[in-house]
Amino acid sequence: MSIISKLTSSWAQADRAEKRLVIKYAVLTAALFLPLFWAFLAVRNLYPIAAWNVMMAGGDLERGRSYCMLRGETISGETIDVAAIDLTGALYSRNWTMVNATIDNQSFKLKSLHPQNEEMLRQLGGIANLPPGARIPDLLQAWGEIYNKREPESSPKRLKAIRLDMYRWESGRYSEYDKFIESWRKEL
């Protein structure tokens, strides 16, 4: 018997308690789907209401794209690639957008600012004077400390500095992906 036929036969024989259950389920369905329909129509995510707009715009070869590489400088003098997922795995698939948002100073563009960000803006005289990635050093410091905590004190793999190198793919072709833009470096 399919789910649908089970539903219809149940309704026909429903007593008062069962009808109450039907109403409860109708409210639950509306509470879930009405916000989802709104998000769909507005094409807007408002946590926890999701519009499934994943990759809705598609890729464009002509539009340049910036990206970052996280690297560490070990005490033995090597430069190594550091995988962000190994440091803050909790963020799972969100490390790259956290970096992009921090470079773009998005935490300084909120309606309600963190008191320390408010103070920084006041000292610099407004958002126009804020350098790109004003909070990147704090993020690098946190990542560097997480990395070093996992290495023994005597390990040559411990980092003396951690940096974020930014590149841009703007060639408009499927080549020349790595034009260097800028770098943020934090001594640990």
Next chain:
Amino acid sequence: MRFFVHGLFLFDTVVTSYSALGSLPPTILRPTGVMKFLPWSFYDALQTHGGMLTLKTLMLVSLLLSTAGFLTRFSTKTSLLLVLFYQGLLRSFGHFNHDEMIAIYFLVVLAFTPCGDAFSIDNWLSRRDRTKPQRPAFAYAYPILLMQLLLAWAYFSSALIKLRVAGVKYLSPDNLPALAIFHSLDNLHDTAFRAAFWLPRVREYLPYFVALILIWELLFPLAVFFRRVRWWILGIGLVFHVSTLFLMNIFFPHQLLMYLIFINWDRLTGKQL
């Protein structure tokens, strides 16, 4: 399903380092949606070793209870609230990614339906209680239908939004290779597969592939109502999500695991609903 969905979030909580998350500075947070209602002083207290330890302990206890089905009516609701908060925190650091959203909506359904009446400690403890009222089959069948519809909506609306926003441009030969290569350039994604760089060689065939994916998304609701096509649709979904991992370094494991809602567990275990 309760055991599975709550168990999945319990597994996530056990294997995730909350102390590393607590090391991130609250100054880079951008509270999203309902997370904006919490004051900064709360986030300052949370983004500490003690704050994260408290959150992890609460989540472990609640998810352990709800997975086992103990005090189910209460523990499924506390687990929902805690997971909702934790996932909101992650999205306040990064972006609104959709992987876990369907599983969160399943938690909502489970929190307000009798999901502890079968495979649960509550049920085992109350077996001797013969006065316990029997619920109609509808009480268990509808939540399953609702969860299937939620999953179908995710794919169906995703295709409609792409067509609304990008239109036929979405079928441009450079759409997929440009997107895939961009997601394969950095080392901030969870994986570093390089298959995307092979896509430009077959770019003239890619519009057909993208069109097929759009059609598959639009047809996904058929999996709810027609058993014959269900396994084809879910099978294509499995191939699609695995290919996005290798081509784009993007994976939706939580959403993929929610396909289990389409399995008729009663038939598998030989029980009648």
